[in-house]
Structure formats: C-alpha cells, structure tokens
Amino acid sequence: MNLEGLEMIAVLIVIVLFVKVLEQFGLIEAGLEDTVEDEMEMATVRHRPEALELLEAQSKFTKKELQILYRGFKNECPSGVVNEETFKDIYSQFFPQGDSTTYAHFLFNAFDTDHNGSVSFEDFVMGLSILLRGTVQEKLNWAFNLYDINKDGYITKEEMLDIMKAIYDMMGKCTYPILKEDAPRQHVETFFQKMDKNKDGVVTIDEFIESCQKDENIMRSMQLFENVI
Secondary structure (H helix, E strand, C coil): CCHHHHHHHHHHHHHHHHHHHHHHHCCCCCCCCCCHHHHHHHHHCCCCCCCHHHHHHHCCCCHHHHHHHHHHHHHHCCCCEEEHHHHHHHHHCCCCCCCCHHHHHHHHHHHCCCCCCEEEHHHHHHHHHHHHHCCHHHHHHHHHHHHCCCCCCEEEHHHHHHHHHHHHHHHHHHCCCCCCCCHHHHHHHHHHHHHCCCCCCEEEHHHHHHHHHCCHHHHHHHHHCCCCC
C-alpha cells in the first residue's frame, strides 16, 4: 500500500471498520423481524436506550433497523454501554497483524461525544447513522472531528502525524512493501500541501471538506458504503 493509498484511508477507514463491526454483530445479514423479544430486551439492560421513536427521528434508521442494531449491540455489550477497553478489543480482532490501540482510542473519543468514558447505544447509532447514511458534508464533518484531536477547530501537523502513525501501526504488515520510518511524516506533508490552502500551518473544516470533495477516489469510496444495512 503506497502513500497515496494511505491518504484515502485516513478519511475512509472509519467507515470500513464499521462495516466489519456490523458483520461481526451479524447485522448486515440479519432479517428485519419486529418481535416482542426485541422490546423485552430493550427493558432489561442496565443502560436503557432512548425510545426507539426518538432515535428513529434523530437518525437515518427505521425502527426495525434500530431493533436489529440494538440486538447486536446488546449481544456484544450486555451492560448497554461500551468502555474504551472493550472498544479497543473489538477493533483488535480485525487487525491481528498490527496494533490498533491508538487509532481505536481516537475513534472512541469521536464516538464518546459527551466525554463520559463510555459509548452508549445512542452514541453508536448517531455515529453510525452519519457514517453510513449521512450526506457527504456530514461524513466529512465527522471525519474532521476525529482528526481534530484537541477539538479546537483545526487539524495541526502534529495531530495528523499522530493519526497517521496510528494508522501505520494498525495496518502493520499490510503496508507492503515495508515503508520507511519517516513515511508518516512524509504523508503529513503531502496531506498539508493539498489541504492547507492558505499555508498557515493548520487545516480548517472548510479546507478539509473542499479538498476531500475534489478527490474523486474519496467521493467514490464514500458512495460504496451507503445503505449497507
């Protein structure tokens, strides 16, 4: 995988990973039966999610799809919430050849919108709704928030370097031929040459979205992951 390929991964890997999670939960192949058992399950967990009607109104999923998502979420997380260690364990299954710990940490923080150290079913649904069925603008806003590690409204070279190092660590042996030690930093420079339009050393949300929208590979790949459930 070359430097150009990793540049696209920096924006799209979140969506790919969640398709894998959906497969792990059995959600992509699951039927859409609306059962009494689903309603009973909703009432028995320690963390009870918001009413399905409210989540249906806030997300881009139907009530039946939300029931399927909840069934899989509860099977993996009986308490109704996911802590960071569990989150990391889930992602490590998909990257046995590498170390996904750091990237999973960044991703967990993006889903943990209220910063309470856990991801609830509501957090999971709203993030998934954007990643799988959101508009291009919504998806890119979400991705920008992921890479803006300190949430100050800008992506710095240091933040992007941390992200790229995490991706290299996660991909492990998949980055063949083996890339040089300074490859992440080279990639960051390429990233900023494309996205830092005014050359002030940071990338704003407007610069990020504009650059991604002009990249045909990114736009094409985003369309591939629409409506997978």
